[in-house]
Amino acid sequence: MxxxxxxxxxxxxxxxxxxxxxxxxxSETVPLLAALGRxxxxxxxxxxxxxxxxxxxxxxxxxxxxxxxxASETLPALxxxxxxxxxxxxxxxxxxxGEARAVPTGGMLPPGADAVAMVEHCETPDELTVLVxxxxxPGENVIRQGEDARAGAQVLPGGRRLxxxxxxxxxxxxxxxxxxxxxxxxxxxxxxDEIVAPAERPGPGQVRDxxxxxxxAAVSAAGGDAELIGVIRDDAEAVRAALARAxxxxxxxxxxxxxxxxxxxxxxxxxxxxxAPGVIVHGVALRPGKPTILAVVQxxxxxxxPGHPVSAMITxxxxxxxxxxxxxxxxxxxxxxxxxxxxxxxxxxAGREDYLRVTLEERPDGLxxxxxxxxxxxxxxxxxxxxxxxxxxGRDGLVAGDEVEVLPL
Amino acid sequence: MxxxxxxxxxxxxxxxxxxxxxxxxxSETVPLLAALGRxxxxxxxxxxxxxxxxxxxxxxxxxxxxxxxxASETLPALxxxxxxxxxxxxxxxxxxxGEARAVPTGGMLPPGADAVAMVEHCETPDELTVLVxxxxxPGENVIRQGEDARAGAQVLPGGRRLxxxxxxxxxxxxxxxxxxxxxxxxxxxxxxDEIVAPAERPGPGQVRDxxxxxxxAAVSAAGGDAELIGVIRDDAEAVRAALARAxxxxxxxxxxxxxxxxxxxxxxxxxxxxxAPGVIVHGVALRPGKPTILAVVQxxxxxxxPGHPVSAMITxxxxxxxxxxxxxxxxxxxxxxxxxxxxxxxxxxAGREDYLRVTLEERPDGLxxxxxxxxxxxxxxxxxxxxxxxxxxGRDGLVAGDEVEVLPL
Numbered sequence: 001m002x003x004x005x006x007x008x009x010x011x012x013x014x015x016x017x018x019x020x021x022x023x024x025x026x027s028e029t030v031p032l033l034a035a036l037g038r039x040x041x042x043x044x045x046x047x048x049x050x051x052x053x054x055x056x057x058x059x060x061x062x063x064x065x066x067x068x069x070x071a072s073e074t075l076p077a078l079x080x081x082x083x084x085x086x087x088x089x090x091x092x093x094x095x096x097x098g099e100a101r102a103v104p105t106g107g108m109l110p111p112g113a114d115a116v117a118m119v120e121h122c123e124t125p126d127e128l129t130v131l132v133x134x135x136x137x138p139g140e141n142v143i144r145q146g147e148d149a150r151a152g153a154q155v156l157p158g159g160r161r162l163x164x165x166x167x168x169x170x171x172x173x174x175x176x177x178x179x180x181x182x183x184x185x186x187x188x189x190x191x192x193d194e195i196v197a198p199a200e201r202p203g204p205g206q207v208r209d210x211x212x213x214x215x216x217a218a219v220s221a222a223g224g225d226a227e228l229i230g231v232i233r234d235d236a237e238a239v240r241a242a243l244a245r246a247x248x249x250x251x252x253x254x255x256x257x258x259x260x261x262x263x264x265x266x267x268x269x270x271x272x273x274x275x276a277p278g279v280i281v282h283g284v285a286l287r288p289g290k291p292t293i294l295a296v297v298q299x300x301x302x303x304x305x306p307g308h309p310v311s312a313m314i315t316x317x318x319x320x321x322x323x324x325x326x327x328x329x330x331x332x333x334x335x336x337x338x339x340x341x342x343x344x345x346x347x348x349x350a351g352r353e354d355y356l357r358v359t360l361e362e363r364p365d366g367l368x369x370x371x372x373x374x375x376x377x378x379x380x381x382x383x384x385x386x387x388x389x390x391x392x393x394g395r396d397g398l399v400a401g402d403e404v405e406v407l408p409l
Numbered sequence: 410m411x412x413x414x415x416x417x418x419x420x421x422x423x424x425x426x427x428x429x430x431x432x433x434x435x436s437e438t439v440p441l442l443a444a445l446g447r448x449x450x451x452x453x454x455x456x457x458x459x460x461x462x463x464x465x466x467x468x469x470x471x472x473x474x475x476x477x478x479x480a481s482e483t484l485p486a487l488x489x490x491x492x493x494x495x496x497x498x499x500x501x502x503x504x505x506x507g508e509a510r511a512v513p514t515g516g517m518l519p520p521g522a523d524a525v526a527m528v529e530h531c532e533t534p535d536e537l538t539v540l541v542x543x544x545x546x547p548g549e550n551v552i553r554q555g556e557d558a559r560a561g562a563q564v565l566p567g568g569r570r571l572x573x574x575x576x577x578x579x580x581x582x583x584x585x586x587x588x589x590x591x592x593x594x595x596x597x598x599x600x601x602d603e604i605v606a607p608a609e610r611p612g613p614g615q616v617r618d619x620x621x622x623x624x625x626a627a628v629s630a631a632g633g634d635a636e637l638i639g640v641i642r643d644d645a646e647a648v649r650a651a652l653a654r655a656x657x658x659x660x661x662x663x664x665x666x667x668x669x670x671x672x673x674x675x676x677x678x679x680x681x682x683x684x685a686p687g688v689i690v691h692g693v694a695l696r697p698g699k700p701t702i703l704a705v706v707q708x709x710x711x712x713x714x715p716g717h718p719v720s721a722m723i724t725x726x727x728x729x730x731x732x733x734x735x736x737x738x739x740x741x742x743x744x745x746x747x748x749x750x751x752x753x754x755x756x757x758x759a760g761r762e763d764y765l766r767v768t769l770e771e772r773p774d775g776l777x778x779x780x781x782x783x784x785x786x787x788x789x790x791x792x793x794x795x796x797x798x799x800x801x802x803g804r805d806g807l808v809a810g811d812e813v814e815v816l817p818l
Contacts, residue, residue, distance in 0.1 A: 032607060033637075050788070052611050057784060088603030090613035102519040106560045106716070108602060108614035148787050151519060156792060163818060164630055165791040167423070168623025168718050172788045174618070176608035194497030194515060198441060199585035202461050204499035205517035207581070214577025217445045221573055228442075234496070307515070309577050338747055339776065367748065375466060378557050379459070379581045383565060 006283040006290070007275050009318055009353050016294045016319065017326065019280050020301050025182040027253065032170055035162050035301035037223060038180035039328040044156040046149035047174030051332065053091075054109040055143045061100040061122050061130055062091070065174070078133035079247065081124065100130040109142060116141035132351045159331030161223070184327035187246030188215050191239060191257040191267070192307055195231045210309045210379060211256040218316050219254075222324045236266045236296040238318040243270060243302070251327055252300055254320060255293075257307030258288040267304045271295045279304075285352040289315040295362060304392030309382055310372040317388065317407070336385065340369040346398045357385035358406060369406050385409055412573040413694040415699070417802060418727055420763050422425040426731065428689050428712050433738030434591040434660065441579055444571050446632060447589035453565040456583030458555035462500075463518040467550045470509040470531050470539055471500075471522035474547040485540035494519065507538040520550060521565065525550035556583050566727045568740030570632070573681050591734035593633040595729070596655030600648060600666040600676070601716055604640045617789060619718045620665040627725050628663075631733045645675045652679060652711070660736055661709055663729060664702075666716030676713045680704045688713075692804065694761040698724040718791055723764045726816070728799065746814040747796065749776040755807045766794035767815060778815050794818055 007015070020175070027041030056062065058190025063079065071077035079100035083093045089109035095101060098264060103109065103116060118141065119241070121134040130345045149155050156166060156175050158374065170178060190212045197209045201288055209231050216226035227249050232242045246253040255267055272278035272298040281294035283302075288311035301323045348354040358369040372381045386408035391398060416424070436450030465471065472488065481484035493511035500519035500676045504510065512518065512525060527550065530543040558564050564582050565575060571587070579587065592718060599621045607617045618640050625635035636658050641651045648664070655662040664676055681687035683706040690703035691713075697720035702713025710732050714721045755765040767778040778798055781790045796815035800807060807813065 018685065027560075030621055033625060033635075036629055051616055053613055055616075088614050106601075106616070141786055143787065147784075148789050155789065164623050164794070165625040165718075165722060165794065165818065168619040168722070169788055169792040171607040171622040172619040172718070172791075174607055174610070174617060176606075192496065192515075198580040199584075200455065200581055201583070204462055205497050207460055207464075207515070208583060210577040210581040213441055213580040214573050217573035217576040220445055226442075308573075311803065313574060314578070333515035370550075375552055375556075378552065379578055380557050380564065382581075383572070383578040385574065399769070406519060409574065 006222045006285050007168065007281065008285050008323055012281045012284045012292070012294055013319060013322060015280055016296070017322065019277055020323070022251070022299055022301075022322050022327070023179055025184050025327050027179045028182050029177050032167055032176055032178055035170075035178040035180060035248065036164065036167060038162055038178070039223065039330045039331065040156060040160045040162065040275065041179040041181050042158045043154040044170055044173070044175050044178070046151055046153050046155055048151045049146035050148040050173050051143055051145060053145050053376070054113070055110060056103045056105060056107050056116045056141060057143055058116055058118045058141045059105050060102045060103060060116040060118045060141060061132070062095060062109045063100045063115055063132065063136065064095060064097060064112060064115050065115040065140065066100055066137050066163055068115070068117060068132045068135040068233045071132045076123070076133045077135075079130045079132060081128055081130045100132070114138045114142070133237055157331070159285045159329050161330055181328050184324055185227055185250040186224050186324070187227045187229050187250035187253045188212050188219070188220045189229045189239070189242050189246060189255045190231045190253060190255065191234050192231070195232050195257070197231065209306065210382075211312050214309055214313055214382065215254055215256060215316060218313065219324070222298055222321050223328050223330070224324050234266060236270055239270045240273065243274065247274070247298055247300060250300070252320070253302045254305060254316070255303065256305045266295060269301055271297060271304070274298065276393045286315075286318070287352055287354050289318070289355070292319065294319060310357065310402060314388065337407050338367065340367040340404060340406050342389065342398045342400060342402050342404050343368045343370040344400045346391065348395060348397045350394055352394045353393050354391040356389045357381055358387055358389050359384060360386040360406065369404055415694050416690065417576045417694050421690045421693045421703055422728060422731060423703070424689055425705070425710060426735065429430045429705045429708065429732070430688055431660070431708055431710075434593050434736050436588045437591050438586050438588055439733040441576055441585055441587055444587040444589060445573065445576060446581075447571055447587070447618070448632065448739045449565060449567050449569045449571065450564040450588040450590050450738065452581070453579055453584050453587070454618050455558035455560055455562050455564055457560045459557040459582050460552060460554060461552050463522070464552045465512045465516050465518060465525045465550060467525055467527045467551055468514050469525040469550060469588060470541070471504060471512045471514060471518045472524055472526050472541065472545065473506060473522060474545050474549065476507055477524075477526060477541045477544040480541045480544045482542045485532070485542045487545075488539045488541060490537055490539045494598035494674060509541070523547045523551070543685070550619045566740070566788060568738050570739055590717065590737050593661065593733055594659040595628045595633050595634055595733070596622050596638050596662045597628070597636045598648075598651050598662065598664045600643055601640070601642045602643050603713045606640065610680055619791075620721050623718055623722055623791065624663055624665060624725060627722065628733070631730050632737055633733050634740070643675060645663065645679055646674055648679045649682065653762045654754070656683070656707055656709060659709070661729070661732055663714060663725070664712065665714045665721045673711065677702060680706060680713070681712055683707065695724075695727070696761055698727070698764070701728065703728060707721075718788055719766065722791070722809060723797065746816050749778040749813060749815050750777040751798065751809060751811050751813050752777045752806045753809045755780055755800065757804060757806045758802055759805045762802055763800040765798040765800065766790055767796055767798050769795040769815065778813055
């Protein structure tokens with residue numbers, strides 16, 4: 001194996017995203033109801049003008065605004081009551097000068113009407129008369145045809161991950177089927193001679209497979225589909241066969257375990273046996289996660305993540321998630337960090353980034369991030385963390401009360 | 410219809426959660442990989458001790474700590490090299506006094522060993538000898554059998570919504586299948602004479618169904634399954650038939666539209682025709698969302714949400730989401746609000762809660778919440794909001810720069 005120098009998280013990610021030239025997955029069409037959480041492959045366009053007609057935003061009377069100018073309680077505008085407009089119905093004939101027609105919220109304005117007088121500002125002394133006691137300006141209480149969206153106008157950009165409100169908007173503009181990116185497939189391989197399946201009872205020296213499940217779930221949560229290749233012995237031939245299978249099945253491959261420099265280190269050699277460029281990063285200025293491997297094989301990203309579950313999850317967030325975002329073509333992501341104060345002093349070595357798993361506590365004086373400490377081998381912290389705090393490269397620690405950004409998990 | 414007095418959001422929610430006596434849905438068993446985002450129906454217990462043996466947390470030599478006391482670079486402890494311990498293998502015979510055996514990170518300690526000397530603090534002048542140049546304390550670099558979890562101990566509480574790390578933990582303690590709550594079914598009915606399906610081209614006066622899709626997606630995002638009943642004319646018989654169908658199919662029913670006091674107001678009457686208690690809240694001190702109806706029919710919550718899509722989504726968050734949480738038995742929820750500063754002055758009437766949809770902007774001086782303004786009838790704001798800001802009952806507005814809590818959407 002060639003020697004690698006340790007580089008920063010940002011440099012490592014940049015190198016991977018440069019050497020790997022792959023773009024988003026192909027697009028596919030799904031019904032609107034199935035599109036929640038999917039990423040738009042192209043801009044979504046309004047099928048026609050929305051609304052398709054001038055529409056009242058209040059219960060009231062459709063009028064010509066000019067007919068109400070100067071109206072007041074003492075000197076109301078006296079208008080002729082025309083036929084009421086029903087909800088969902090064509091308003092029909094144009095509004096005559098001096099005419100007012102009752103219209104419900106959301107109802108259609110007839111041609112010639114340019115405003116709606118709110119019902120609270122109108123009186124109906126008899127069936128033929130409407131008195132307006134407050135003038136309305138042209139356009140008042142009206143949404144104009146096409147004001148929400150013109151036919152053909154973009155309502156959502158490509159690259160957007162769809163939220164519930166987006167689905168409502170798409171329904172409103174007539175998009176009943178949506179072009180989205182195929183969910184990227186990520187193959188997950190766990191390596192290690194000591195690993196058995198969760199349903200098995202581990203023998204002496206053995207432990208259960210944690211990473212296949214935690215990483216598969218992290219892939220799902222990021223918008224991909226995980227393909228579990230299974231637990232593979234720490235043996236070059238076995239890993240080579242698994243990697244070949246994984247590359248055939250997936251857009252990217254995650255191998256966990258077997259990336260620690262020094263130990264039986266079969267992973268980098270196996271990766272490189274698939275041809276250039278192979279391993280491009282081996283070792284990142286990061287704790288936990290230093291022995292991370294980033295590679296590109298057959299123009300697919302291959303990740304060698306540490307076997308320790310907490311390290312595997314952190315390096316997933318830092319390196320795999322950005323690749324899934326690119327495979328999804330996701331360009332409109334909101335990082336969504338939460339600001340909190342750190343609850344105790346934390347030492348850190350300058351020259352590397354430290355990632356700290358924290359729980360979040362709402363206290364009377366605000367949100368606090370409480371570091372999860374304890375032996376690095378314990379898996380119980382896996383479930384207890386609410387978020388991740390990064391201690392930057394140049395800092396030698398945090399002082400209790402320091403403000404930190406927490407990336408929710 | 411009986412007259413209802415306007416009550417606060419908290420009072421309304423409290424009344425619903427008191428009158429409705431329903432509990433969580435029944436539980437079901439799913440494979441671990443399908444459990445992401447599901448809610449545990451019961452505490453998860455470790456199948457056996459985790460780890461099942463004393464385990465090294467470093468690469469090094471398993472020793473008796475007492476054998477290293479006083480060791481230093483100038484006067485190292487001289488130990489006999491025993492057989493190396495392989496990863497995943499039984500460590501075999503007990504460690505003899507004065508013996509040291511190589512053990513990898515995660516490897517099993519032999520009986521008698523109570524610490525591991527890190528490989529960095531050891532030298533091997535020949536194959537028979539290990540020199541330890543730094544003493545280790547008993548338990549150092551070791552995770553004891555059962556230290557992560559004792560057989561039968563609770564590793565996660567019931568009522569927890571499972572995250573990726575949780576799935577890793579469950580795999581690690583031997584939980585291959587998980588008891589979770591059945592996803593609650595919520596029926597969604599859109600009422601309105603003006604509403605057509607998204608794939609249709611609206612005629613004059615007509616608009617497309619937005620709420621069925623936005624609400625169904627909100628139900629999914631909250632952990633439920635939506636059952637679309639469809640678009641129903643504003644007619645008592647049609648709404649009655651739809652509600653009967655919905656009650657038969659679902660754990661709770663959402664009706665959107667038809668809840669505005671004054672207009673053709675068929676919904677409350679139809680709900681009450683199904684028997685007591687029927688409508689228990691009609692009108693909430695809230696904007697938008699004042700005409701919200703909360704009801705209980707056949708011990709199932711029935712919601713009459715405003716027809717306006719933005720109001721429907723806000724009242725969903727305030728009233729429907731807590732019901733879904735109770736149906737899921739979700740007791741360990743993290744609210745996850747984000748603190749930001751409001752970007753402009755906002756007026757509000759004291760005596761009601763105002764909910765403001767905002768976009769979040771990361772600026773050099775922190776996170777800002779920018780209110781989405783514009784005509785209330787426009788649907789384009791549906792998709793633009795990143796979160797909701799509440800202006801409390803007693804406040805008459807916000808001043809630009811005020812700190813606010815933002816509930817992410």
